[in-house]
Amino acid sequence: xxxxxxxxxxxxxxxxxxxxxxxxxxxxxxxxxxxxxxxxxxxxxxxxxxxxxxxxxxxxxxxxxxxxxxxxxxxxxxxxxxxxxxxxxxxxxxxxxxxxxxxxxxxxxxxxxxxxxxxxxxxxxxxxxxxxxxxxxxxxxxxxxxxxxxxxxxxxxxxxxxxxxxxxxxxxxxxxxxxxxxxxxxxxxxxxxxxxxxxxxxxxxxxxxxxxxxxxxxxxxxxxxxxxxxxxxxxxxxxxxxxxxxxxxxxxxxxxxxxxxxxxxxxxxxxxxxxxxxxxxxxxxxxxxxxxxxxxxxxxxxxxxxxxxxxxxxxxxxxxxxxxxxxxxxxxxxxxxxxxxxxxxxxxxxxxxxxxxxxxxxxxxxxxxxxxxxxxxxxxxxxxxxxxxxxxxxxxxxxxxxxxxxxxxxxxxxxxxxxxxxxxxxxxxxxxxxxxxxxxxxxxxxxxxxxxxxxxxxxxxxxxxxxxxxxxxxxxxxxxxxxxxxxxxxxxxxxxxxxxxxxxxxxxxxxxxxxxxxxxxxxxxxxxxxxxxxxxxxxxxxxxxxxxxxxxxxxxxxxxxxxxxxxxxxxxxxxxxxxxxxxxxxxxxxxxxxxxxxxxxxxxxxxxxxxxxxxxxxxxxxxxxxxxxxxxxxxxxxxxxxxxxxxxxxxxxxxxxxxxxxxxxxxxxxxxxxxxxxxxxxxxxxxxxxxxxxxxxxxxxxxxxxxxxxxxxxxxxxxxxxxxxxxxx
Numbered sequence: 179x180x181x182x183x184x185x186x187x188x189x190x191x192x193x194x195x196x197x198x199x200x201x202x203x204x205x206x207x208x209x210x211x212x213x214x215x216x217x218x219x220x221x222x223x224x225x226x227x228x229x230x231x232x233x234x235x236x237x238x239x240x241x242x243x244x245x246x247x248x249x250x251x252x253x254x255x256x257x258x259x260x261x262x263x264x265x266x267x268x269x270x271x272x273x274x275x276x277x278x279x280x281x282x283x284x285x286x287x288x289x290x291x292x293x294x295x296x297x298x299x300x301x302x303x304x305x306x307x308x309x310x311x312x313x314x315x316x317x318x319x320x321x322x323x324x325x326x327x328x329x330x331x332x333x334x335x336x337x338x339x340x341x342x343x344x345x346x347x348x349x350x351x352x353x354x355x356x357x358x359x360x361x362x363x364x365x366x367x368x369x370x371x372x373x374x375x376x377x378x379x380x381x382x383x384x385x386x387x388x389x390x391x392x393x394x395x396x397x398x399x400x401x402x403x404x405x406x407x408x409x410x411x412x413x414x415x416x417x418x419x420x421x422x423x424x425x426x427x428x429x430x431x432x433x434x435x436x437x438x439x440x441x442x443x444x445x446x447x448x449x450x451x452x453x454x455x456x457x458x459x460x461x462x463x464x465x466x467x468x469x470x471x472x473x474x475x476x477x478x479x480x481x482x483x484x485x486x487x488x489x490x491x492x493x494x495x496x497x498x499x500x501x502x503x504x505x506x507x508x509x510x511x512x513x514x515x516x517x518x519x520x521x522x523x524x525x526x527x528x529x530x531x532x533x534x535x536x537x538x539x540x541x542x543x544x545x546x547x548x549x550x551x552x553x554x555x556x557x558x559x560x561x562x563x564x565x566x567x568x569x570x571x572x573x574x575x576x577x578x579x580x581x582x583x584x585x586x587x588x589x590x591x592x593x594x595x596x597x598x599x600x601x602x603x604x605x606x607x608x609x610x611x612x613x614x615x616x617x618x619x620x621x622x623x624x625x626x627x628x629x630x631x632x633x634x635x636x637x638x639x640x641x642x643x644x645x646x647x648x649x650x651x652x653x654x655x656x657x658x659x660x661x662x663x664x665x666x667x668x669x670x671x672x673x674x675x676x677x678x679x680x681x682x683x684x685x686x687x688x689x690x691x692x693x694x695x696x697x698x699x700x701x702x703x704x705x706x707x708x709x710x711x712x713x714x715x716x717x718x719x720x721x722x723x724x725x726x727x728x729x730x731x732x733x734x735x736x737x738x739x740x741x742x743x744x745x746x747x748x749x750x751x752x753x754x755x756x757x758x759x760x761x762x763x764x765x766x767x768x769x770x771x772x773x774x775x776x777x778x779x780x781x782x783x784x785x786x787x788x789x790x791x792x793x794x795x796x797x798x799x800x801x802x803x804x805x806x807x808x809x810x811x812x813x814x815x816x817x818x819x820x821x822x823x824x825x826x827x828x829x830x831x832x833x834x835x836x837x838x839x840x841x842x843x844x845x846x847x848x849x850x851x852x853x854x855x856x857x858x859x860x861x862x863x864x865x866x867x868x869x870x871x872x873x874x875x876x877x878x879x880x881x882x883x884x885x886x887x888x889x890x891x892x893x894x895x896x897x898x899x900x901x902x903x904x905x906x907x
Contacts, residue, residue, distance in 0.1 A: 182210055184230050189213040191237040192220055193633060193685035195668065201617040201713050208682040215673030216682060219609035220632060242300045242307050246326065246335040249640040250314070251690045254341045258314040260324070264291065266299065266306035274327040275312070277337065280320035319697055321645075336640040338690075340697035343726040344706045347393075347581040347656075349903065350844050353750075357839065357900045358394030358585060359387045361850040362759060362860050363426060364411075364463050364872065367879045371428070373457025374468045377567035378428040379880070380584070381574040383850075386884050388578025390893050391902040394657055395575065396585035396847050398759065398860075398872075400426060400568070402561075404526045404596070405517060408469035411872040412861075414589045414661065415627045417526070417596035420650040421513050422564035425468060429475045431570075432563055433495070438482035441475055462873040479563075480556045488555070502562045509601070509646060512538050514557035515547055516597035522546065527595040538601050565653075572654040582705060583656035585847075588647075590662045590669075591628040599629055605643050607632050609674045612665075614712055616679050620864055623678035630669050633686045641694055648695065652702035659753075663708030663727065666691045667715055692725055699726075707753045707845075711735065728753045728845060733838055734761060740797065742805035748841035755847040756838060759860035764834065764852040768826040770795055771857045779868040796822055806833050809840070832891045839899035848896060853889045854878060 186196060189208070194216055197207050214224045222237075223229040241247070242263050252258030268291070277285040289312060298309035314324065317339045325334040350356060361383060366375030368382070384395050401416035403423050413423075435441050444450060450471060457467050487495045503510060515538060516528070523531045534542040547554055568584075575583030591612055592598040599606045606629045613625040636644060652658055660666070667688040672681035699706050708727040710719060719729055729752040736743040748754055756764050762772035773782075773791050782788045799821035806812040813829040824830070831852065839846050851860070854876050862869040876883070883889055 181227060181230070184227070184234060185210055185213055185224060188222070188224060188230050188233050188237065189217060191234065192217055192222060195683040195685060198615065198683050198713075200615050206615065209680065212673060212676065212680055212682050215676060216610060216671055216684065219607045219671070219673060220634070239300070239302055242302050242309070245333050246324070248335060248638045249690070250324065250335060250337045251693050252314065252317070252337070252339050253693070254319045254339055255316050257316055258337070258339070260312045260314055261297075262294070262310045262312055262326075263307050264310060266308050276325050276327075277314060277317065278323045278325065279318070280322055285315070319700065338641070338693060338697065340693035341700055342696065342724075344696045344699035345703050346705060346726055349581055350705070353844075354903065355842075355844055355846070355900045356393035356581065356902070357846045357848065357896050358392045358396055358582065359383065359850055359853075360396035360585070360755065360847045361398075362872075362874075363397045363400065365851075365860070365875050367458075367876045369458075369879055369881070370430075371458070372454050372468055372471050373460065374425055374463050374465075376426050376428040377564070377571050378431055380426075380568075381571040382880060384571060384575040384580065384583070385578060386880070388575060388580045391897050393580055393902065394582035394585040394845070394847070395580075396657075396659070397587065399587040399589050399661075400564075401589055401592075402513070402597070404520070404593075405469070405473075406520050406524070407526050408465040411463070411465050412627075413587075413872065415593045416589055416598075417516075417593060418513055418598045419589055419592055419647055420509055420598065421561050422568065424476065424560040424564055425465070425472060427472070427476075427560070427563055427567060429472060429479065431567060432479050434479040434482040434486075435475075437486055438478050441478035441482065444474055444478055461875060461877075462870050463875055465873075476560060477556070480559050483559060484552070484555075499559065499562050502565060503558055506558075506561070510558055510561060511547075511554070512601035513561070513597045514554040515543060516600050517557045518546065518550055518553050519543075521553070522550075528600045529595070536600075568654045572656075575656070581656070584654060585657040585659065585705075585707075586651055586655035587659045588651050588661060589628070590626065590665055591630060593627065594629045602643055605631050605635050605639065607671075610671045611674070613670050613672050613678055613681060614662075615670055615681065617712060622864075623672075623681070624863060625672050625678045630671055630684070633684065637687060637690070641690065644691065645694055645698065648698040649702070652698055652704040655702075655704055657705035657707060658699075659707040659709055659730070660695075660727075661709050662712075663710050663722070663730075664712070664714055664718055666695070666708075667718055667721075688721065692721065692727075695727070696725055705845075723749070723751050726751065728843075730755075731841075731843060732756070732758055732761065733834075734767065734798070737798070737801065740801055742801055744805070745809065745837060745840040746842055748843045750842050750844055752841075752843035753845040753847060754838050754841050754843040755849060756834065756852060757849055757859075760863050762859050763849065763856050764831060765826055765855055766857045766859055767795070768799065768830075769857065772859060772862075775858070775869065776862065779862055779865045781862065781864045799824075802834070806837055809837055811837050828888050828891055831888060832895050835892045836895040836899060839896045846896065846900060848892065850876070850883075853886075853892055854883050855888060 194213055199205055217224040222233045245263055250260055272288045273291050275287050294310040296308045296310050300307050319339050319341055322337040323334050324337050363375040366379040368379050387395050399413035400422050401413055402418040402421040404410055404417050453471050457464050487493045520526045534540055572584050611625050612628050612630045616623040668683045668685050670681050671684045672678055706727050708722050709730045731752045731754045733756045766772040776782055777788050803818040803821050807818045811833045816824055858874045861871045
């Protein structure tokens with residue numbers, strides 16, 4: 179029988195929290211079974227007393243076996259402590275060490291080892307090891323390296339130095355309150371697209387929003403999904419968070435389309451035109467049909483590029499492509515190889531492939547890549563085209579003078595069978611899933627179908643994967659929303675085969691991850707928004723604010739004691755919005771149609787749940803009318819005591835948006851679904867096949883919507899409350 183005290187110690191050393199309090203304040207203790215399962219998922223066996231004892235010894239001794247830590251993280255302008263672990267019987271004398279700055283400058287130093295104060299000692303394998311502290315001098319922000327030389331030779335470690343705060347656009351940093359439009363890109367209905375919004379549509383939305391004075395256009399994650407499973411459309415359970423979904427390509431805007439008579443013939447063929455007409459007319463995005471239309475066109479434009487440019491000496495387009503390949507490096511190669519293997523074996527689940535292909539570096543994978551080199555280049559080419567078109571959309575925002583431009587979204591993690599996980603199996607934890615504990619909105623808790631990164635392995639590898647992820651997602655964005663930002667401090671892990679409610683929180687190195695976020699934010703001039711809804715650890719929002727991460731404030735949740743928060747009580751460092759993709763639109767909220775949808779989708783398991791939700795909703799509506807009245811914004815035609823009989827008129831929708839536009843929050847995002855008067859929400863958490871998640875299209879095209887009376891009045895009200903300063907010529 180395993181000693182529970184030793185097991186608890188081992189779990190604590192591994193970062194597993196022993197207890198958590200849910201959103202209602204109820205305590206939940208981590209069971210021994212959950213602790214063992216999470217430890218096993220981390221690669222730490224703990225099923226027997228001997229395994230627990232060995233695991234404890236390994237984790238306790240691990241730092242003492244390393245002369246240098248795997249990575250050192252510090253702050254700009256301050257000396258950084260560095261713990262050395264040195265044999266007590268080493269040769270006495272001086273130790274030479276050098277800080278190699280990112281730009282190439284070397285800063286040599288020497289220390290008398292015996293002059294360094296010993297702050298601890300431990301015997302490892304019978305040899306006495308001493309812990310001594312060296313202080314690195316204040317260093318500039320960047321990614322550096324420290325190298326030590328002693329009688330055993332050279333040893334080095336990466337040094338990451340960051341500023342204390344994330345980037346804020348200059349106007350926002352001086353108190354300017356801005357606004358933007360948020361949209362699900364796939365939902366955009368345009369007369370010219372192929373049944374799904376694309377990068378050209380994004381550019382058009384940026385043009386319109388910029389002309390009206392918006393600072394930003396927010397979009398859903400554009401992460402790569404699975405080309406051989408297009409119906410799996412959730413952007414929050416992606417194939418890869420480092421690369422983009424080619425279905426967002428506007429094929430006619432690809433330069434090679436103009437040079438390809440074959441591609442032009444395919445697109446103009448009567449059969450293709452009929453298919454495009456069908457997907458354009460549909461109320462839902464038919465991902466499989468859209469993919470069937472676009473895939474042959476992708477092949478045709480790539481073939482034109484291959485024949486006309488690739489391999490041609492001094493060809494500028496070929497040179498641009500090679501620069502892109504070099505910039506993306508090894509990650510792009512593995513992403514393309516994963517796509518090739520999905521095609522080869524007919525499934526995206528890499529655990530179902532022959533075992534020889536489970537390791538990306540295996541001889542069989544290398545051989546397959548050599549045999550199908552052109553197909554690998556094809557998948558890389560599509561990513562290049564995505565990058566070019568997304569960059570072009572960002573340029574349109576800059577030309578409009580938008581201080582932020584594109585406001586992107588970063589999912590919490592990736593699908594277990596995707597390219598990210600297959601290509602970095604040492605970083606991800608295959609036998610656990612990320613989710614959320616039970617709360618009033620999801621009584622059974624949530625399991626998001628994505629796998630966590632192993633925090634210990636992240637640190638061991640110098641956070642290289644996390645750094646690459648931020649760089650890829652800040653590349654063309656002026657703002658980045660980090661979904662479930664609390665994951666920087668802790669994540670709720672659910673062991674494979676366990677009920678969702680039986681999970682536990684696992685700690686992450688918040689100080690280190692936050693430092694990297696601030697560094698990449700400053701380097702990319704990218705505002706960062708931390709989605710902090712749900713169960714928020716004590717003190718976390720204070721840490722966010724200190725680092726200039728904007729909090730994420732949704733009107734529906736901004737209540738206290740049954741009353742809606744006054745606009746001036748919102749925090750300044752926040753992005754405010756009426757609703758999000760996981761919540762009802764304003765129309766759905768007011769008409770209560772989302773409750774009926776949840777009942778039909780099986781989210782409410784009993785009629786009583788539906789009735790309680792409806793009663794709560796009606797109380798919220800009464801409270802919102804009262805808040806509008808107290809702010810002097812209630813339309814004269816609305817009786818604040820008659821919420822049940824009040825319909826959502828244009829005047830009432832405008833008043834609600836004006837109410838939130840008056841908030842102290844530095845950014846206010848207007849959901850395009852509310853401008854369009856949509857009732858259905860984009861995603862209904864807790865459903866899979868009973869609700870058309872990530873498929874709803876806007877009912878009217880953008881060109882028509884922007885001239886509607888509701889769009890004009892809402893935007894005019896927001897602009898009046900949050901005018902953009904005149905551009906300097």
